[in-house]
Amino acid sequence: MTSTTVTAATLRSLPFTVILGTGLALLIIAAALLAPYLAPFDPMRMAAGPRLAAPSAAHLFGTDEFGRDLLSRVLMGGRLSLGIGVAAVVSGLAIGGLLGLLAAFSGRLVQAVLLRVIDVLYSFPDTLIALALVAFLGPGIENATLAIAISLVPFYARVTYGLAAAERAKPYIEAAQLAGVRPGRLVRVHVMPNIGQSLIVMGTLGFSSAILSAAGLSFLGLGVQPPSPEWGAILASGRNYITKAPWILLFPGVAICLTVLSFNLIGDSLRDLVDPRRKGRP
Amino acid sequence: MQLPLRRKVERDFWENRLLMLFLILKRALVAFLTVLVVIVLSGVLIHVVPGDPVTAMMAQSVTATPEAMAEMRARLGLDLPVWQQVGLYAWHVLQGDLGTSIRSSESVAQLLLQRLPNTFSLAVSGLVIALAIGIPLGFLAAVNRGRLADTAVMVIAVLGVSIPAFWLGLILMQVFSLKLGWLPVAGSGWRNIILPAFTLGLTYCALVARMTRSALIEVLAEDYIRTARARGLRERQVLLVHALRPALISIVTVVGLVFAYLLGGQVIIENVFSWNGIGRLAVQAMLERDYPMIQGFIVVFATSVVIVSMLIDILYGFLDPRMRQK
Numbered sequence: 001m002t003s004t005t006v007t008a009a010t011l012r013s014l015p016f017t018v019i020l021g022t023g024l025a026l027l028i029i030a031a032a033l034l035a036p037y038l039a040p041f042d043p044m045r046m047a048a049g050p051r052l053a054a055p056s057a058a059h060l061f062g063t064d065e066f067g068r069d070l071l072s073r074v075l076m077g078g079r080l081s082l083g084i085g086v087a088a089v090v091s092g093l094a095i096g097g098l099l100g101l102l103a104a105f106s107g108r109l110v111q112a113v114l115l116r117v118i119d120v121l122y123s124f125p126d127t128l129i130a131l132a133l134v135a136f137l138g139p140g141i142e143n144a145t146l147a148i149a150i151s152l153v154p155f156y157a158r159v160t161y162g163l164a165a166a167e168r169a170k171p172y173i174e175a176a177q178l179a180g181v182r183p184g185r186l187v188r189v190h191v192m193p194n195i196g197q198s199l200i201v202m203g204t205l206g207f208s209s210a211i212l213s214a215a216g217l218s219f220l221g222l223g224v225q226p227p228s229p230e231w232g233a234i235l236a237s238g239r240n241y242i243t244k245a246p247w248i249l250l251f252p253g254v255a256i257c258l259t260v261l262s263f264n265l266i267g268d269s270l271r272d273l274v275d276p277r278r279k280g281r282p
Numbered sequence: 283m284q285l286p287l288r289r290k291v292e293r294d295f296w297e298n299r300l301l302m303l304f305l306i307l308k309r310a311l312v313a314f315l316t317v318l319v320v321i322v323l324s325g326v327l328i329h330v331v332p333g334d335p336v337t338a339m340m341a342q343s344v345t346a347t348p349e350a351m352a353e354m355r356a357r358l359g360l361d362l363p364v365w366q367q368v369g370l371y372a373w374h375v376l377q378g379d380l381g382t383s384i385r386s387s388e389s390v391a392q393l394l395l396q397r398l399p400n401t402f403s404l405a406v407s408g409l410v411i412a413l414a415i416g417i418p419l420g421f422l423a424a425v426n427r428g429r430l431a432d433t434a435v436m437v438i439a440v441l442g443v444s445i446p447a448f449w450l451g452l453i454l455m456q457v458f459s460l461k462l463g464w465l466p467v468a469g470s471g472w473r474n475i476i477l478p479a480f481t482l483g484l485t486y487c488a489l490v491a492r493m494t495r496s497a498l499i500e501v502l503a504e505d506y507i508r509t510a511r512a513r514g515l516r517e518r519q520v521l522l523v524h525a526l527r528p529a530l531i532s533i534v535t536v537v538g539l540v541f542a543y544l545l546g547g548q549v550i551i552e553n554v555f556s557w558n559g560i561g562r563l564a565v566q567a568m569l570e571r572d573y574p575m576i577q578g579f580i581v582v583f584a585t586s587v588v589i590v591s592m593l594i595d596i597l598y599g600f601l602d603p604r605m606r607q608k
Contacts, residue, residue: 017440120316124587125546135568135576136327138338212446216550219448220565239452239554243460253449261444268440 021265028259032078039072043229052245062247064238073229074251080230081259084141085210088148092210093203095149096156101191103157104164105183115161121154129154130213134222141230144223148213152206159202163195205267208260215256231256298603305599313592320584321375324577325368328358331573336360339384339571354384358574375581381574385567390578394560398582401548401559404478408544409537411483412490417533419487420494425521427499435491442488447547451481451554467555478548478555486544493536498529531601538594542587 031038040059046066055062061070103114121129126148133147167173168191176190217223218232226233231252238248328335336355358381359367374381380390423435454477459467466474501507502525510524511517549561556562560579567575 116315117319120319123316123542123591124584125543128546128549128583131549131564131568132324132327132576132580133330135564136331136573138332138571208444215446216448220550220553220568222565222568235449235452242452242456246456249449249452249456253446253453256449257441257445260446261440264440264444 015269017265018269021262021269024258024262025266028078028255028262029082031075032082035075035079039069039075041069041072043068043072043076044227045069052241052248054245055247061251062245064234064245064248065241070234070248070251073234074231074255077229077231077234077252078255078259080141080224080228081211081214081232081256084145084148084214084224084230085207087145088152088210088214089203089207091146091149092152092206093156093199096153096158097160097199099153099157100160100162101164101187103161104168105187105191114157118154118157118161122158126151126155126209127213127216130217131220131222134217139222139225141224141228144214144217147217148210151213152210155206155209156199156202160195160199163198164191167191167194201267201270204263205271208263208267211256211260211263302599306596309592309595313588316588317581317585318372320588321372321581322368324580324584325371326364327580328360328573328577329364335573339573357382371577380578380581383567383575384572385570385575390574393563393575394578394582397558397560397563398586400557401545401552401561402586404475404482404552404557404559405541405545405548407475407479408482408486408548409541411479412486412540412544413537415483416487416490417494417530419491421498421521421526423491423495424498424502432495435495439488439492442485442491445485447481447485448550448554450485451478451551454481455555474555474557478551478557481551481554482544482548485547486540489540489543490533490536493540494529494533497532498525500532501525501529531598534594534601535598538591541590545583545587 046068049059049063049067049069051063051067052065053059053063053067059069059071061074064070064073099114099118103111103118106114129151130144130147133150134144137143137147164187173186173190176186181190214223214230215232215235218230219236221236224230224233226237234252235249238245238252241248331338336351336358340351340354355361359370362370378391380394382388383390383393386393419435419438423432426432455467458465458477465477507520507524510520515524548559549564551557552559552561553565560582564576564579564583566572567579
């Protein structure tokens with residue numbers, strides 16, 4: 001009984017935007033996970049209906065230039081987009097987190113060099129870093145994911161460094177150091193549990209940026225390649241039918257917007273709670 | 283012992299000049315080092331190409347004889363050890379030589395420089411629109427903090443950062459060019475700049491609005507605002523004279539950041555509207571695997587971002603004396 005009251009109270013104290021964002025995000029994730037069951041057609045099946053047909057009862061989102069069912073493609077595309085986002089965020093957070101911790105708990109020289117390089121990379125928009133990397137790695141879903149992951153590293157490294165440096169200044173860390181706890185164990189046992197939660201919140205902020213980068217790369221033909229139904233890739237091919245079949249542009253675009261919006265709503269509201277340096281800032 | 287007033291004023295005058303000069307030199311050094319890091323990174327990048335970069339580049343070419351490939355390898359310095367090749371590349375770039383485009387056999391530096399004015403005119407137009415919309419919106423939100431206007435602006439702001447710029451561009455194109463026929467679809471004339479500039483402006487005004495709002499909220503909490511109100515000044519005067527000016531100074535610092543993000547988003551927007559800037563050139567080069575061209579783009583682009591942020595830091599030093607002390 002007590003536990004339910006506590007949850008209800010906690011829920012009420014959360015900003016409305018977090019609840020809205022979480023609800024929306026859960027809905028989108030569920031749609032992506034259940035896509036094979038929800039999709040009325042095989043997303044790759046050509047001539048599932050007439051070519052470039054407007055939305056109707058048979059094809060709720062209409063069809064594309066090959067007569068493929070757009071609803072099925074957008075649903076299955078969600079799996080690709082979210083999958084790229086999750087993979088990129090997890091690996092970006094792992095690498096960036098390690099670099100940030102390294103910078104916070106190493107000697108002055110290593111720290112100065114690391115922070116400088118991270119700052120240099122951070123001054124460039126992440127979409128651009130991803131674009132530059134894909135240019136050399138070559139197009140494709142794996143390379144795009146890798147490039148987006150690396151593009152998020154400077155952000156995560158900076159955030160982790162900020163959190164870890166604030167933690168390092170606390171007396172209990174000094175006490176642990178004096179007690180002879182080695183740096184590796186210090187980070188694992190003492191620092192990580194204290195900053196882990198904040199890092200996860202920051203992860204959601206990188207997620208929306210990853211989704212946008214993935215869509216942008218695929219739109220330019222440098223990410224997921226057709227006929228895979230990634231949202232950006234659908235937009236790229238739909239672009240040629242902008243007058244005849246605007247719905248090809250409408251639905252994948254709305255899907256991107258809603259996904260990014262939901263994670264922005266969650267991340268923005270939670271960020272103020274976890275980041276001591278950003279209190280009261282945008 | 284106190285200095286005579288005149289000598290004190292004179293000393294402060296020179297101290298200020300000296301601090302300003304010091305700030306400029308420091309920022310210029312940091313900018314140079316940053317560009318150097320980027321040059322080295324873009325030199326290294328060609329080695330992350332899976333397999334052999336020369337094979338990848340020549341894959342679409344009919345003249346891919348072993349001799350031609352060996353010649354290209356030598357020209358790009360790929361037959362040298364990595365550190366030598368990167369050093370050689372950096373040495374050439376510092377002398378203004380960005381190499382030769384594989385596709386067009388023209389100088390990369392020249393191709394990029396030709397398009398730079400187009401890119402800058404679009405970026406500046408986008409920035410002006412973003413500021414012209416974003417600053418008043420942020421102002422409105424901060425003044426009405428917690429009320430309906432604030433909520434509305436914040437909703438617009440979060441929507442703004444959630445809509446992909448290229449999708450917004452396509453929608454604007456569909457409505458204003460194709461449906462209404464008011465503006466051309468693509469090209470590089472003066473009428474053509476309107477849609478891409480508004481796409482960028484509308485996308486990034488959200489960022490400006492949020493930053494303006496928080497800067498102004500911070501200023502409005504200051505003691506001197508309370509004093510100004512207590513002195514019975516009209517609210518209009520308090521807001522426009524006492525609050526807005528210091529808030530604008532701190533907004534100057536974020537303009538550099540917004541500009542960098544705007545330039546990044548512009549790479550895709552140039553492709554949506556076939557705007558003849560370096561972003562379009564770069565994506566073309568990426569699809570054709572023209573590596574010297576891509577490297578050149580990275581260097582030129584990064585240098586632009588670095589120079590703009592340097593200029594803004596220096597400007598900030600002029601506007602806010604506290605910055606010089608740091």
